[in-house]
Amino acid sequence: xxxxxxxxxxxxxxxxxxxxxxxxxxxxxxxxxxxxxxxxxxxxxxxxxxxxxxxxxxxxxxxxxxxxxxxxxxxxxxxxxxxxxxxxxxxxxxxxxxxxxxxxxxxxxxxx
Amino acid sequence: xxxxxxxxxxxxxxxxxxxxxxxxxxxxxxxxxxxxxxxxxxxxxxxxxxxxxxxxxxxxxxxxxxxxxxxxxxxxxxxxxxxxxxxxxxxxxxxxxxxxxxxxxxxxxxxxxx
Numbered sequence: 001x002x003x004x005x006x007x008x009x010x011x012x013x014x015x016x017x018x019x020x021x022x023x024x025x026x027x028x029x030x031x032x033x034x035x036x037x038x039x040x041x042x043x044x045x046x047x048x049x050x051x052x053x054x055x056x057x058x059x060x061x062x063x064x065x066x067x068x069x070x071x072x073x074x075x076x077x078x079x080x081x082x083x084x085x086x087x088x089x090x091x092x093x094x095x096x097x098x099x100x101x102x103x104x105x106x107x108x109x110x111x112x
Numbered sequence: 113x114x115x116x117x118x119x120x121x122x123x124x125x126x127x128x129x130x131x132x133x134x135x136x137x138x139x140x141x142x143x144x145x146x147x148x149x150x151x152x153x154x155x156x157x158x159x160x161x162x163x164x165x166x167x168x169x170x171x172x173x174x175x176x177x178x179x180x181x182x183x184x185x186x187x188x189x190x191x192x193x194x195x196x197x198x199x200x201x202x203x204x205x206x207x208x209x210x211x212x213x214x215x216x217x218x219x220x221x222x223x224x225x226x
Contacts, residue, residue: 097212
């Protein structure tokens with residue numbers, strides 16, 4: 001039981017490049033979330049999903065897209081990376097809104 | 113709308129001293145409140161949570177927090193700091209709505225001095 005895993009752990013991109021971050025959970029959770037963490041700003045919600053095939057915008061969705069084609073996976077895409085997207089990205093999942101939210105170990109992304 | 117304010121982005125205490133990390137919330141409905149800990153280069157781990165019932169909540173590693181509705185506060189305390197407590201601490205409130213995602217404060221970095 002691996003919990004919530006994130007791939008990759010680190011990545012360096014050049015401005016304008018694209019990439020996809022993968023979040024996988026093996027707990028059969030319905031709800032999945034993508035956050036970004038920046039110094040002095042806590043965690044801010046980018047996008048979330050309340051079930052397979054559904055996605056919704058969070059607080060800071062601009063410049064990101066997501067997909068939830070399989071229940072266990074939640075992908076975060078950057079189509080054209082910008083330096084402002086340099087951050088640590090965390091994925092989380094939970095079984096239902098009233099259950100504990102479990103976090104992945106994070107992906108550190110640098111955009112040059 | 114729900115929001116969280118953490119006073120003090122950096123707190124330093126001596127080993128063995130009291131730890132007090134402050135969190136104030138704003139919520140139009142009875143809040144669900146959480147404290148998470150984040151060790152360097154790691155994800156977030158739930159320390160404790162308040163949903164309903166007893167206002168003094170005990171968590172892992174000797175931490176506890178008290179929900180005070182009149183002060184809209186949920187401060188985190190530990191009687192005696194240990195070197196291993198050095199970490200980032202984040203307070204969060206659960207939002208209303210179908211997904212009920214968490215809204216986090218800006219975090220407090222705790223340093224424990226020998």
